[in-house]
Amino acid sequence: MNDRIRFSLGYLLITALLLLANAVSAETEEEKIRLSGEVEVGGRVFIDRPSEEDRGKFEEYREVPAGPFLENLHLRIDRADENYFLELRAREIGEEDQNILLWGGRPGRSLFEFEWDQTPHTYSNTGRSPFVETSPGIFELPDLLQTTLEGAAPAARPDILRSFLAAAPPIDLKSRWDTARFLWAASPYPQLHLQAEYTVIYKHGERPIGTTFLFTNQVELPEPIDQRIDDLKLTADLTRENWQLQIGYDLSLFQNDADVLVWDNPLSATDAAGAPSRGRLDLPPDNVAHTLHLAGAVSLPRRSRLSGTLSYSRRMQDESFIPHTINTALSDPVLVLPANSLDGEVDIWTASLRLTSRPIQSVGLKSYYRFYGFNNKTPEWIFPAQVRTDLSVLDEEVRSSSINYTKENAGAAADWRWVSSLSLGVGYDWTRWNRDDRHREAPTTNEHTPKVSFDYTPIDGLLLRTSYSRSWRRNGDYDPFAHLAHTEVDVEGLDTSQAQHLLLRKYDEADRDRSRVDLLAQISPKETLSFTPSVSYRKDDYKNSAFGLQEDRNWAAGLDLSWSPVAPGITFYASYMREVFDALQRARYRTPPSQLENPTYDWVAENEDKVDTVGLAVNVVLVESKVDLDLSWNASRAAGSMRAANPVPPAGGTAAQNSSATAVDFPEIIERLQRLEAALRYSVTPALFWRVRYILEKFNITDFRTDEIQPFMGDVDASAGTSVYLGAQIRDYTAQIVSFAVGYRF
Amino acid sequence: MEGRGRFLLVTVVGGVMGLLVWAVLALNGHVFAAAEETASPPGPSGFVGSETCRVCHEKQYARFATTTMGKLFLKHPRNEKEAQGCESCHGPGKLHAESSGESYEGLITFSKKDPTPVDRRNSVCLGCHQKAARLHWQGSVHEARGLACTACHRVMENHSERYQLVKPTQIETCGQCHLQRKAQQMRFSHMPLREGKMTCSSCHNPHGTVGDALLKANSVNELCYSCHAEKRGPFLWEHPPAMENCANCHEPHGSNHEAMLITAKPRLCQKCHMETRHPTQPHNPATRFVYNSSCTNCHSMIHGSNHPSGRAYQR
Incomplete structure (x- = not known):
């Protein structure tokens, strides 16, 4: 008997006992307890079930097993005077994605909740790896393979690896988040509300991670996930008619029990400079964050209100450093660490103030200011040298980065209800970033955004909402050498010709003009018909960026329709959304020493994504209060293209350089998902029903980056002849499911 | 005058003007006395009690009684306001009841056609x-x-x-x-x-x-870290755009690219990385810089690294 059936039987037994207890108590204490709820049991068969390998996307966040199921259980116990209640809702019981919520209390006075949730995350079901995890995070290969490859001539290595990887065994590439949440809330006095919430998220499993020994020897591994997040939130609210105050404390603890990833180098059995026998990667460190926050609001005359917040947060991370390298052949004195751990500490201050007022019915005013200060107090450690991917010592003094920034927002807005059917809004927002000029190129950016909105209800059943905003973001100075200063100690002594291109502007700091328009209409000519078209358009113009993102445009248009021509017998739903994202970027291929500034090596890429999403549904009452039929079809198609071209043919370098500078289009990436569902429900009695359901789900993907991926890629890319991948693909699938369920409501 | 100084001036002037407008409007009780009168609730004499409402609105009453608010208002009110039941929200129903439902004066129906602002x-x-x-x-x-x-x-x-x-x-x-x-x-x-x-x-x-x-948090990242705390750091080697805003690279509402990225790799990374050699190369699709995880085949610790030699996010 598997866990699913054991869980289901357990729940059914509890339900039966409660029903029995209720029946017994009803005779003797009829007024004391009232039990209500619903239980739904049934079975599921697959007409067409994806194979284990093809099932990765189908079961990305869920489990869909064949056989019996207890899909839904709802139990509620109310005291007859309705002063107390206890409610249980459980779904997908016993399955990998089960969820259980138990809550109860005294309405309006006290509440407790307990929730248990499991969410699987399947990355791929096709992964294979020759590595054996001998202890958590330690991946080993047979010594013979390493010795053989080490001794083989470079040209012979791919053939040896190919034959070995052909027999690589399958591995799991999935994780699961188990979440337990406890909440307690109470109002001991009418004006005081207290709440405590504690959540534990435990993540466990494996996911793909890339590692490398420089460029020609990539090794992809299943990263062990053994992480826990403890989160505690305490809040107290004091509420008076004219003022409210809220104080709170949040604690978030992150603990990673998988500290490092160590793996054998397929090409070397013994440590040597330039050829380590193993590599080591530091997995995310434990950290903790404390946050204190205070919020308050006071109501002023003439429907005015002043509200403010103040928050202080401290993040800390002090996990011990691991040595520069695991390669025992590299023992240079310059590799002595300057500290045992980071001693990382960040203080974050957030403050906001907002004044709103509606002095007269038709006019609303708002002004606000907000400050967010990220003050990184982590020491900046200087490392005399580093080790490049466990291979060799790089004698270059570098400094770690403790990045600070502040963000400020301010603005004002007014809305004017001209007549009851027409509302006009105007506003202005300002955003300023101040960044540490040692780390980021644009120390200061200011963005100004005037905006208008217009809402119109000319007749009953028609509402038009429109808004338009235009913004200008400008940076005062843009220092392309900040990229070097970010970690290099001696910037002056460096060959800056190989630094970031002087004309590049990074899109999160670059000058930008943005226009945005949104239109929405809600049309309900009668109660049984509603129609909601929507259009939005956004254009970002990076007009001062010679290189980098040049332009980013996107638009979306869609509609929702709901129509009940024979209310309440038939209801149709339809929805459609077309989204287009179009971005243009420009770069220059730069290869030192001679081809750093060859303008014929410029290339321009246009990345365009077109997504269509459609939904159709109909609910038909075939026999009133007896037989219902639900049909639905939802589908999505996304096509992503990455086209690239050189404005002029590359010339001036060697043939190899000219070839490397030549831009080509990447094949289109296409994803299609559709789901058809039909359900017939028959109510035997008002309390008892059965339902038969058919589901067709079909997914197709064409992605040139993963379609051909396998552990050995030397046949596709000669330069990857000594690399090892997992071969993790997302595969097409088709699933057809028929299920039958019986539900009982009591 | 520099941008910051100019802005501060505009803010201060705008703020003072705004406060002045508000003060004038707020303190001028004569001008807006009429509006205030409209907003003030009528006296208790206009209330008829929920049982009177129930006579005509039996179905609505029954449904409301099953809700948390219904249980409180109709059975266990915590204060006088809740004890007014239906009229606690809809307003006094005397005129409505006495007119056999013809008059809605003073009532808030909360329907789409309700003229109440x-x-x-x-x-x-x-x-x-x-x-x-x-x-x-x-x-x-x-x-x-x-x-x-x-x-x-x-x-x-x-x-x-x-x-x-x-x-x-x-x-x-x-x-x-x-x-x-x-x-x-x-x-x-x-x-x-x-x-x-x-x-x-x-x-x-x-x-x-x-x-x-x-957003429910002070910043985008703070919100994301509530579930993805492994990316919170602080790290020895930070990736600045990642620590500033996860949405610089990710579209949390869903994307047609892996890991909810706003643009497919390697083009996403190439928007900002223009030093020399491989990051600047347009690339052929069948190379290890493009297929599988593209740039993160090697730079897998892209959210930040705590490894002493992890400056390029490869360790």
């Missing part, structure tokens, strides 16, 4: 609910666009499992206006919304916050 209707709800998550309703984008509480909540019956929403689920409720967001849950790469493991309010507070996009 939206902020008056909402103030009825806020009379009790202006606290906790609703502390910042005034000035929020939903308030500014004149959204009624009843656009999202159906107070008179339990239509959703919790929170008395107008639609069975949060996604459907928010999707009434946010059509694009509703569609995005069908994307290839998405958080588990359509699987029912998350919902809109996992990240947003529709009742108003002081931050951007009605």
Whole structure:
């Protein structure tokens, strides 16, 4: 008997006992307890079930097993005077994605909740790896393979690896988040509300991670996930008619029990400079964050209100450093660490103030200011040298980065209800970033955004909402050498010709003009018909960026329709959304020493994504209060293209350089998902029903980056002849499911 | 004058002017006395009690009685206001009852055709609910666009499992206006919304916050770290755009690219990385810089590294 059936039987037994207890108590204490709820049991068969390998996307966040199921259980116990209640809702019981919520209390006075949730995350079901995890995070290969490859001539290595990887065994590439949440809330006095919430998220499993020994020897591994997040939130609210105050404390603890990833180098059995026998990667460190926050609001005359917040947060991370390298052949004195751990500490201050007022019915005013200060107090450690991917010592003094920034927002807005059917809004927002000029190129950016909105209800059943905003973001100075200063100690002594291109502007700091328009209409000519078209358009113009993102445009248009021509017998739903994202970027291929500034090596890429999403549904009452039929079809198609071209043919370098500078289009990436569902429900009695359901789900993907991926890629890319991948693909699938369920409501 | 100084001047002047306008409007009781009178509640003599309402509105009464508010108002009121039952929200019903339902004077029906201004209707709800998550309703984008509480909540019956929403689920409720967001849950790469493991309010507070996009945290990253705390750091080697804003690279509502990226790799990384050699190369699709995980085949610790030699996020 598997866990699913054991869980289901357990729940059914509890339900039966409660029903029995209720029946017994009803005779003797009829007024004391009232039990209500619903239980739904049934079975599921697959007409067409994806194979284990093809099932990765189908079961990305869920489990869909064949056989019996207890899909839904709802139990509620109310005291007859309705002063107390206890409610249980459980779904997908016993399955990998089960969820259980138990809550109860005294309405309006006290509440407790307990929730248990499991969410699987399947990355791929096709992964294979020759590595054996001998202890958590330690991946080993047979010594013979390493010795053989080490001794083989470079040209012979791919053939040896190919034959070995052909027999690589399958591995799991999935994780699961188990979440337990406890909440307690109470109002001991009418004006005081207290709440405590504690959540534990435990993540466990494996996911793909890339590692490398420089460029020609990539090794992809299943990263062990053994992480826990403890989160505690305490809040107290004091509420008076004219003022409210809220104080709170949040604690978030992150603990990673998988500290490092160590793996054998397929090409070397013994440590040597330039050829380590193993590599080591530091997995995310434990950290903790404390946050204190205070919020308050006071109501002023003439429907005015002043509200403010103040928050202080401290993040800390002090996990011990691991040595520069695991390669025992590299023992240079310059590799002595300057500290045992980071001693990382960040203080974050957030403050906001907002004044709103509606002095007269038709006019609303708002002004606000907000400050967010990220003050990184982590020491900046200087490392005399580093080790490049466990291979060799790089004698270059570098400094770690403790990045600070502040963000400020301010603005004002007014809305004017001209007549009851027409509302006009105007506003202005300002955003300023101040960044540490040692780390980021644009120390200061200011963005100004005037905006208008217009809402119109000319007749009953028609509402038009429109808004338009235009913004200008400008940076005062843009220092392309900040990229070097970010970690290099001696910037002056460096060959800056190989630094970031002087004309590049990074899109999160670059000058930008943005226009945005949104239109929405809600049309309900009668109660049984509603129609909601929507259009939005956004254009970002990076007009001062010679290189980098040049332009980013996107638009979306869609509609929702709901129509009940024979209310309440038939209801149709339809929805459609077309989204287009179009971005243009420009770069220059730069290869030192001679081809750093060859303008014929410029290339321009246009990345365009077109997504269509459609939904159709109909609910038909075939026999009133007896037989219902639900049909639905939802589908999505996304096509992503990455086209690239050189404005002029590359010339001036060697043939190899000219070839490397030549831009080509990447094949289109296409994803299609559709789901058809039909359900017939028959109510035997008002309390008892059965339902038969058919589901067709079909997914197709064409992605040139993963379609051909396998552990050995030397046949596709000669330069990857000594690399090892997992071969993790997302595969097409088709699933057809028929299920039958019986539900009982009591 | 530099940009900051100019802005401060504009802010100060604008703020002072705004305060002046408000003070003039607020203190001029004579001008707006009429408006105040309209807003003030009528005396208790106009109340008839919920049982009177029940005579004609039996179905509504029965449905309301099953809700949390119904149980409180009709059976266990905590204060005098709740004890007014139906009239606690709808206003005194005497005129309505005496006119056999013909007159709606002084009543708030909360229906779509209710002529009562939206902020008056909402103030009825806020009379009790202006606290906790609703502390910042005034000035929020939903308030500014004149959204009624009843656009999202159906107070008179339990239509959703919790929170008395107008639609069975949060996604459907928010999707009434946010059509694009509703569609995005069908994307290839998405958080588990359509699987029912998350919902809109996992990240947003529709009742108003002081931050951007009605987020429930002080910043985008702070919100993401609540579940993805492994990316919080601080790290020895930070990736600056990642520590500033996760949304610089990710589209949390769903994307047709892996890991909810805004642009497919390697083009995403190539928007900013233009040093020399491989990051600047347009690349052939069949190379290790493009296939599989592209740039993160090697730079896998892209959210930050704590390895002493992890400056290039490869360790």
